[in-house]
Amino acid sequence: MTDQAPGRPSAARAEAVRGWGQGWRGARRAGRIAVILCLLMSACASQSSQAEEPLTQPIQKTQGSTAMTDDWKTKSDAYWREHLTPQQYHVLREKGTDRPFSAPDDHGTVKGVYRCSGCGLELFSSQTKFDSGSGWPSFGAPIAPDHVTEHVDNSSFMTRTELLCQRCGGHLGHVFNDGPAPTGQRYCINASSLDLDSKEAP
Numbered sequence: 025m026t027d028q029a030p031g032r033p034s035a036a037r038a039e040a041v042r043g044w045g046q047g048w049r050g051a052r053r054a055g056r057i058a059v060i061l062c063l064l065m066s067a068c069a070s071q072s073s074q075a076e077e078p079l080t081q082p083i084q085k086t087q088g089s090t091a092m093t094d095d096w097k098t099k100s101d102a103y104w105r106e107h108l109t110p111q112q113y114h115v116l117r118e119k120g121t122d123r124p125f126s127a128p129d130d131h132g133t134v135k136g137v138y139r140c141s142g143c144g145l146e147l148f149s150s151q152t153k154f155d156s157g158s159g160w161p162s163f164g165a166p167i168a169p170d171h172v173t174e175h176v177d178n179s180s181f182m183t184r185t186e187l188l189c190q191r192c193g194g195h196l197g198h199v200f201n202d203g204p205a206p207t208g209q210r211y212c213i214n215a216s217s218l219d220l221d222s223k224e225a226p
């Protein structure tokens with residue numbers, strides 16, 4: 025019995041040491057798991073930031089004609105519904121028409137380039153803008169012939185020439201032969217189809 029007395033503390037000490045050792049090993053294991061978790065989380069974080077990159081695409085639309093690709097014509101209906109206002113969607117994607125005088129018209133007093141409100145392609149210059157009295161923005165010519173596509177439109181019981189954005193296929197308006205000199209053309213465009221870029225002088 026007498027030798028058990030000093031034995032107890034030593035046994036307890038051994039137990040404590042073993043416990044400390046287990047605790048330390050446990051802590052070390054927990055630390056290793058924490059490091060692995062951190063690595064996994066940072067990997068996930070970088071993956072999710074890559075996945076979010078397509079959301080930055082609308083910024084590219086201001087790059088204009090430098091990105092003449094067919095990608096814009098393959099955009100989904102869901103994309104357009106997300107990136108356009110309801111009125112822009114109605115005009116560009118459903119061939120709708122703005123009510124006349126529905127948007128303030130500067131009649132060319134503000135200098136700049138009018139871009140497609142869907143994809144950002146340059147369409148018209150303020151230099152050819154004129155007051156047609158129709159209530160819709162009117163231009164004598166597109167900024168470049170190949171930026172606007174013409175299409176025969178037999179809707180509404182008449183034959184007209186519809187105008188589409190060359191890059192995204194969005195509906196812009198119609199062209200008529202009753203414009204002023206020098207072109208004699210009146211490109212009658214919905215304001216909802218246009219974004220004025222006043223920083224870019226024509």
Ligand SMILES: [Zn+2]
Pocket residue numbers: 140141142143144145189190191192193194
């Ligand atoms: Zn467009």
